[in-house]
Amino acid sequence: MKSKFYVVLLMLSLYACSDEDFLTPTLETNEATNIAQNDVQLNGTLTSKGSNEILELGFEISLDAAELANGNGEKITIIQQLNSLPFDFSATADQLEPNKEYFFRAYAKSGDIEVYGDILSYITLE
Numbered sequence: 001m002k003s004k005f006y007v008v009l010l011m012l013s014l015y016a017c018s019d020e021d022f023l024t025p026t027l028e029t030n031e032a033t034n035i036a037q038n039d040v041q042l043n044g045t046l047t048s049k050g051s052n053e054i055l056e057l058g059f060e061i062s063l064d065a066a067e068l069a070n071g072n073g074e075k076i077t078i079i080q081q082l083n084s085l086p087f088d089f090s091a092t093a094d095q096l097e098p099n100k101e102y103f104f105r106a107y108a109k110s111g112d113i114e115v116y117g118d119i120l121s122y123i124t125l126e
Contacts, residue, residue, distance in 0.1 A: 006071050008121075013045070022051045023050040024051075024069055024110065024113055025049050025050040025054060026047045026115070027045060027106050027107075027108050027115065028045045028117050029043075029046055029104065029106040029116075029117030029120050030045060031043065031094070031121070032104075032120065035123075035124060036125055037096075037099075037124055037126070038098065039093060039094060039096060039125065040092070040093050040096065042059045042076070042091050043088070043107075044059065044088070044117060045087065045088050045089070045106075046083060046085065046108060047085060049085065051108070052075055054082060055109045055110060056077050056108065057077070057082075058077040059078075059093070059104050060073030060092060060116075061102055061103070062066065062104075063102060063103070065119060066072070068105065070114055076091045078115050087117075098126070099123065099126040100123065102123075105117050105118060114119050
């Protein structure tokens with residue numbers, strides 16, 4: 001009877017450790033800056049890298065908020081060395097149409113997981 005108890009206890013502790021010890025990255029989408037007719041600077045902050053290495057960091061952008069929320073935006077991936085946290089990052093989106101509202105959000109990929117910041121918007125100049 002004791003051996004069954006130890007096996008169950010071991011299985012429970014392994015399950016609890018694998019779920020509790022895994023942390024997802026956290027990040028914020030910050031306001032767009034340097035808004036022009038055909039380009040804009042997108043800004044974000046990685047506040048925690050989570051349990052795994054960050055494989056991708058960047059932004060998704062779209063003219064359609066619903067498309068973006070479904071993960072169908074155009075990705076702008078940034079390859080930068082991650083220094084200390086919080087880590088501010090930015091990218092320029094170009095070849096945009098004048099006087100259009102664009103939606104964007106920051107994203108990070110860690111292992112098999114992608115996490116996203118809030119969706120924000122801006123309007124390009126005429």
